[in-house]
Amino acid sequence: MFSKFLSLDEEKQMRILNAAIKVYVERGYDNASTNAIVKEAGISKGLLFHYFQNKKTLYLFLFDYCLDMVMKEFYEKVNLEERDFFARLRQISLIKMELLNKFPDIIRFFEKAILEEANDIKGDFKEKIFSVKSSTAIFDDIDTSKFRDDIDIQKAIKSILWTFEGFSNEVLTKAKALNLKKPDYEEVFSEGEQYIEMFKRSFYK
Amino acid sequence: MFSKFLSLDEEKQMRILNAAIKVYVERGYDNASTNAIVKEAGISKGLLFHYFQNKKTLYLFLFDYCLDMVMKEFYEKVNLEERDFFARLRQISLIKMELLNKFPDIIRFFEKAILEEANDIKGDFKEKIFSVKSSTAIFDDIDTSKFRDDIDIQKAIKSILWTFEGFSNEVLTKAKALNLKKPDYEEVFSEGEQYIEMFKRSFYK
Amino acid sequence: MFSKFLSLDEEKQMRILNAAIKVYVERGYDNASTNAIVKEAGISKGLLFHYFQNKKTLYLFLFDYCLDMVMKEFYEKVNLEERDFFARLRQISLIKMELLNKFPDIIRFFEKAILEEANDIKGDFKEKIFSVKSSTAIFDDIDTSKFRDDIDIQKAIKSILWTFEGFSNEVLTKAKALNLKKPDYEEVFSEGEQYIEMFKRSFYK
Amino acid sequence: MFSKFLSLDEEKQMRILNAAIKVYVERGYDNASTNAIVKEAGISKGLLFHYFQNKKTLYLFLFDYCLDMVMKEFYEKVNLEERDFFARLRQISLIKMELLNKFPDIIRFFEKAILEEANDIKGDFKEKIFSVKSSTAIFDDIDTSKFRDDIDIQKAIKSILWTFEGFSNEVLTKAKALNLKKPDYEEVFSEGEQYIEMFKRSFYK
DNA sequence: AATGAATGAGGCTTCATTCAT
DNA sequence: CATGAATGAAGCCTCATTCAT
Structure with a gap:
């Protein structure tokens, strides 16, 4: 289906994809006019x-393409041997930061795609996102024995993940408000560490 | 400015507003064509x-209109005497559920407005949202003495609020996935209660 | 046909007519929206x-109405006894200045009407203007014996009238360029007098 | 900026420009609907x-385009060596007649453009016209020694130019009234000559 | 493969005019 | 006599998509 495109020399492929990403990130699906892209x-x-x-x-192709790119990075770096939940969380957070650094446009593309509202494509994006989420169990095989016995582990994990989601948004929003291109990752890391400590003190034995 | 509209008989006002809300919720600002609305x-x-x-x-009018409607409900029902954080959280969650029940479209309107990306109106919506957020301090004047001393209270509160945000999204997404018009509020309430218990056990003395 | 309008109390008549004139002068026929007028x-x-x-x-009514108003003034003041061409020219120029002073909006209305391009009304205005021009012989019955014999009197008169037309436009344009509401009539009068002297010296015996 | 248009084959360019001119001349800027043009x-x-x-x-493009077309013709034909005012006037009048013959629509386009009242474009047209007027001094470097000493030369020149303007309008209006496509240029020329003779006799030594 | 001219539906907005009250 | 809500045609402009070259 995309054989024509894929047999193009890589430089041109990238030029087209990056153009499509850039325009999309700046304007959303509806306003990403093909004129602007070309x-x-x-x-x-x-x-x-x-x-x-x-x-x-x-x-749709772009979504899959970006996903592949990111996933590859991800699976190369996550150490599935580590079974401590917070160690894993730390790892994943770090990888996320690196991704944001390495593929800022691609990540922003996903951020927008998740929220896409254009009727034309909304459904397809949502489906793809759903199937990714359900297939990637990056928090599987956790050592649950470290959690307090009077704590519902699933709920605890969800809380922690939602907290890190909220924290991440907070960081991004602050950076945008201060007109920074990137957050100060040192600071972010140290504050993240404080959240981890708090949860450890509270949810671990 | 909107005197013409406001002096209309209420039935017609509602017909127009609900049409605008419905089309917006289904399609977003850019695709909410005036054709579709009329x-x-x-x-x-x-x-x-x-x-x-x-x-x-x-x-813009619609936003203010919906906000008024919701705010009125809110302020009638929240009890600012209660200083226990979790009691307050419980209250507010209940009120949110009731609102969702009473004005499902309006609430969905806000959910979308918060994420609106259309250049034309994004800024104005964000501003309005910001001024609402900063003016309504529904978690002010909390009794902090009940929290454990080795816990950063601000971070704890943020975690809990982000958790409830995540939980709320989870509930909504699940309901949508199951094609339910509304979540089963009994169940939601009981699960919410479990989160509260977990946090109390973990963050309170 | 306009009986309804004419039986209105004069104040209201004037309010409506002046509104129509004002809007027309500012925006032209096409852009003179009835909304703006009312x-x-x-x-x-x-x-x-x-x-x-x-x-x-x-x-169309407004045109006739304004014309009547102006014509009445005109015929009250022009002295048809005076047969010297330049004396008559001086008279008429003075009356024009007075009119401009007394009915600035009405005169501007005519200035615009003469140039009106809106298909809807262009033809009717042109017709009215034509029939006025051909019916008003304000330079009839001139004493031609004072002109040099080697001069075509009709051509001389035309030249002078076109010169005064050009001069009048020049004055108005200058005033507009300098942001003056009215030209300095003293100065205009004295310069006009110089043109008259020039023509007298050149065309009279 | 107009490269797309200019790289079109000439026939199509002309079809579009002539359409725009025609519609404009018939209806003015506001009423020159893009529908009518296409x-x-x-x-x-x-x-x-x-x-x-x-x-x-x-x-705006059309204005410049037409101006170029006309200017080229003009500068090819006007002889700046000739310093006698009337000889120059005769030359210029002839060139104008030829232009009117060669580009009747274009000339009518300018006639309208000069008087354009549509807010959208009035200012820009006026500016362009102004800069043309001030840059083209077709009556510079005139031999003033031939004028009578008791005559204000500037005023004399203005009179003559206004007269020729008036005469030209008269000719055009008459032709239109008689439903002629073009005036009878023989006749016009001979009548113009009579004006020139009259002025020579009156203003020259 | 590559170009960009060409199309026409559809979007927002204005406005003269009508009509129920 | 007076109001202003209501209509729908028409205006300018954008854009995904097609097609001849």
């Missing part, structure tokens, strides 16, 4: 539709 | 612009 | 159409 | 906006 990519309108049936197909 | 409301295109200068003004 | 006049939309079949009828 | 040009709505950002840009 202009940014430096190709002709016709060519875009030569490679991708239509705008929707382009972004 | 069709849903059963009025002519011209009439919409007789009442509202333009699409943006309509949705 | 707002300026402080009456309802329906009422305007109660008095005037439609927008076109209103402005 | 219909007249036999192209789709979208295509017009593919070439020109918007209606205003189209007409």
Whole structure:
């Protein structure tokens, strides 16, 4: 289906994909006009539709493409031997930070895709996201014996994960408000560590 | 400014507002075409612009209108005497559930508005949301003496609030996935109670 | 046809007519929205159409109304006894200045009407203007014996009139460029006098 | 900026420009609907906006385009060696007649543009006209020694130019009234000559 | 493969005019 | 006589998609 596109030299592939990502991140699906994409990519309108049936197909492909890229990184780096929940959390948080550093546009692409509202593509994005979430059990095989016995472990884990989600948003929002390109990762790390300590003191034996 | 609209008989006002809300919730700002709104409301295109200068003004009005409606409910029901954090949390969660029951569309309108990405209105929505958030300190004046001394109270509170946010999203997503119009509130309440118990056991003295 | 309008108390008549003139002068026929007119006049939309079949009828009436007003002034003041061409020219120029002073809006209304381009009304205005021009022979019965014999009197008169037209536009344009509400009439008069002297020296015996 | 348009084959360019001119001349800026233009040009709505950002840009381009066309003709033919005012005037009048013959629509386009009242474009047209007027001093370097000493030369020149302006309008209006496509240029020339003779006799030594 | 001209539906908005009250 | 809510056509402009070259 995308054989035409994939047999392109890599530089041109990247130019097109990055253009599509950039425009999408800046404007969302509806306002990501094909005009803007081809202009940014430096190709002709016709060519875009030569490679991708239509705008929707382009972004569906882009989603999968970005996902692959990120997943590969992820699985290379996460150490599944480590069974302590907080050690794992620390690891994953670090990897997330690195990803944000390494592929900032791609990550922003996902952030937007998660919230996409355009009827045309909303459903397809949601489906993909759902199937990713349910297939990646990065917190499986945790050593539960360390948790206090009077604590519902599933709920505790959820709380901690939601907390880190909220904390991450807080950090991003603050950085944006201060017009920083990236948060100060030292500081973020140290504050994250404080949350971890708090949860350890409270939920572990 | 909206005097024309406000002097309309209430039935028609509601028809128009509900149409605008419905279309917005289904499609987002950009795709909430005025065509769709007037069709849903059963009025002519011209009439919409007789009442509202333009699409943006309509949705800005709608935001304030919905906010008033919700705020009124809220302030009638929250008991500011109660200083125990979890008691207050329980109260507020209950009120949220009731609101969701009473004004499901309005609440969904806000959920979307918070995440709105359409350049045209994003900023204005964010501003309004910000000024609401900073003016309503529903967790002020909490009795902090009950928290463990080795716990950073601000971080603990944030964790709990983020947890309840995450929990609430989980509930909503599950309900949607099961094609339920509303979650089973009994169940939600009981599960929420379990989270509260867990936090009390962990963060209180 | 306009009996309804004419039986209105004069104050209201004037309010409506002045509103129509003002809006027309500021925006031209096409952009003179009935909304703007009724707002300026402080009456309802329906009422305007109660008095005037439609927008076109209103402005056709207005043209005649303004013309009457101006003509009355004109014929009261021009002295047809005076047979010297330049004396008559001086007279007429003075009357024009006075009119401009007394009915600035009405005169501006005519200035615009003469140039009106809106298809809807262009033809009717042009016709009215034509029939006025051809019926008012304010330079009839001139004493031609004073002109040099080697001069074509008709051409000389035309030259002088076109010169005064050009001069008048020049004055108005200058005033506008300097942001003056009215030209400095002293100065205009004295410069006009110089043109008259020049022509006298050149065209008279 | 207009590269897309300019790289079109000339026939189509002309079809579009002539359509825009025709519609403009007939109806003025406000009423020159893009619908009418594309219909007249036999192209789709979208295509017009593919070439020109918007209606205003189209007409600004058209102005410059027409001006170039006319200016080229003008400068090819005017002889700046000739220092006698009337000889120069005769030259220029002849060139004007030829232009009117060669580009009747373009000339009518300017006639209208000069008087344009549409707020959207009035200012820009005025500016362009102003900069043309001030840059083209077609009556510079005149031999003033031939004028009578008791005559204000500036005023004399203005009179003559205004007279020729008036005369030109008279000719055009008459032709239109008689439903002629063009005036009878023989006759016009001979009548113009009579004006020149009259002024020579009166203003020259 | 590659271009970009060409299309036409659909989006927001304005406005003269009508009509129920 | 007076109001202003209501209509719908028409205006400008955008955009995904097609197609001849």
